[in-house]
Amino acid sequence: MTWEPERLDDQHHLTECDPGGMLRAVAGSAAQVRTGHRVAVESGVDRLVADVRPRAVVVVGMGGSALAGDLLAAVCGQGAPIPVVTVRSYQLPGWVGATDLVIAVSWSGETGETISMATEAVRRGCTLLAVGPAGSALEAVAVQSSSVYVPIPTEGRPRADLWLVTTPLVVAASALGLVRTEPTVYERVARVLEEVAHRCRPSSDSFLNPGKTLAMDLAETVPMIWGSSPLAAAAAARFAARLNEDAKYPALFGELPEAGHNQVAVFDGPLAERDIFADTATRTLRLVLLRDLDEHPRVTSAREAVVRLAQDRDVLVTELAADGDHPLERLASLIGPADFATTYLALGYGLDPTPVGPITELRARVTH
Numbered sequence: 001m002t003w004e005p006e007r008l009d010d011q012h013h014l015t016e017c018d019p020g021g022m023l024r025a026v027a028g029s030a031a032q033v034r035t036g037h038r039v040a041v042e043s044g045v046d047r048l049v050a051d052v053r054p055r056a057v058v059v060v061g062m063g064g065s066a067l068a069g070d071l072l073a074a075v076c077g078q079g080a081p082i083p084v085v086t087v088r089s090y091q092l093p094g095w096v097g098a099t100d101l102v103i104a105v106s107w108s109g110e111t112g113e114t115i116s117m118a119t120e121a122v123r124r125g126c127t128l129l130a131v132g133p134a135g136s137a138l139e140a141v142a143v144q145s146s147s148v149y150v151p152i153p154t155e156g157r158p159r160a161d162l163w164l165v166t167t168p169l170v171v172a173a174s175a176l177g178l179v180r181t182e183p184t185v186y187e188r189v190a191r192v193l194e195e196v197a198h199r200c201r202p203s204s205d206s207f208l209n210p211g212k213t214l215a216m217d218l219a220e221t222v223p224m225i226w227g228s229s230p231l232a233a234a235a236a237a238r239f240a241a242r243l244n245e246d247a248k249y250p251a252l253f254g255e256l257p258e259a260g261h262n263q264v265a266v267f268d269g270p271l272a273e274r275d276i277f278a279d280t281a282t283r284t285l286r287l288v289l290l291r292d293l294d295e296h297p298r299v300t301s302a303r304e305a306v307v308r309l310a311q312d313r314d315v316l317v318t319e320l321a322a323d324g325d326h327p328l329e330r331l332a333s334l335i336g337p338a339d340f341a342t343t344y345l346a347l348g349y350g351l352d353p354t355p356v357g358p359i360t361e362l363r364a365r366v367t368h
């Protein structure tokens with residue numbers, strides 16, 4: 001498996017090597033925001049939660065669907081008056097009870113862990129809101145308990161439908177007063193994602209295309225991705241997960257200031273050493289900093305110091321800055337280019353970004 005950057009501008013290769021249409025799926029993110037918003041409103045999510053005053057919002061799901069919970073918490077922010085937590089498990093924590101809102105999210109509607117937690121939520125008398133495809137096991141749990149169900153039109157792969165599963169959660173949080181969403185927000189977020197899709201389109205050459213440029217930065221490196229706020233850290237976690245699944249690539253993720261108390265030590269380790277005289281590229285550490293506009297001032301100083309620390313040691317650094325007024329726009333401005341980059345990284349290695357063999361195999365082994 002070799003990295004060949006010229007593949008990124010070879011249109012024939014980009015089509016042939018991506019039979020599952022991952023680049024096309026990423027380019028469809030804006031449409032997912034619009035659809036997710038529409039189906040949530042049509043399902044009465046905003047009306048349901050407007051009558052509920054929960055003690056906590058507990059999002060239950062796995063993998064890409066659980067990430068929707070992390071993004072929701074990031075959008076609600078640290079000022080949220082009640083906790084917004086994500087649980088990835090078979091069981092709900094003991095403290096979850098009848099006064100809590102449990103939001104079960106599953107792209108397939110069939111994931112064992114999520115069904116188990118949704119069923120448990122009903123048994124404990126929690127208010128349940130569920131998001132998944134029509135005709136699924138999750139829908140059956142929701143229907144049996146007279147809970148609101150948002151039927152999402154899933155397509156392709158779970159990780160490529162992130163905005164479709166996340167947007168209904170934001171609609172719910174907005175109705176609960178946990179996040180400000182003026183009516184134009186969803187359209188503004190869709191526009192951010194459209195603009196990213198245009199700039200990162202396959203026909204745009206590597207030297208102009210932010211998705212391809214970022215993929216070239218990441219190639220032949222071990223990425224350590226840090227966010228400079230909880231919101232940027234949620235984007236960092238998403239970035240790492242897509243590197244794992246699209247490019248079958250290892251990646252560390254973290255958040256400042258915490259990463260400055262542990263991960264930063266890697267700057268003096270074996271993977272940070274670079275042989276600048278080597279004929280071929282050597283595998284080496286790359287720090288990827290996702291900068292938020294809403295940083296704690298002390299974190300801003302830490303971030304600037306970290307860049308200097310890395311440069312002093314010749315550690316490669318890439319910085320991506322969030323943009324936008326609303327937190328959901330800022331998330332889109334970070335996640336959009338990263339989603340393209342991870343897909344291009346796979347394609348530059350000649351890897352089909354869609355299949356995730358070991359995940360499928362593990363799931364089959366556990367099921368049997």
Ligand SMILES: O=P(O)(O)OC[C@H]1O[C@](O)(CO)[C@@H](O)[C@@H]1O
Pocket residue numbers: 061062063064065105106107108109110111114158159359360363
């Ligand atoms: O969203 P679902 O269908 O519940 O799946 C959860 C996770 O499980 C997987 O299907 C893999 O096991 C992931 O791709 C997905 O993110």
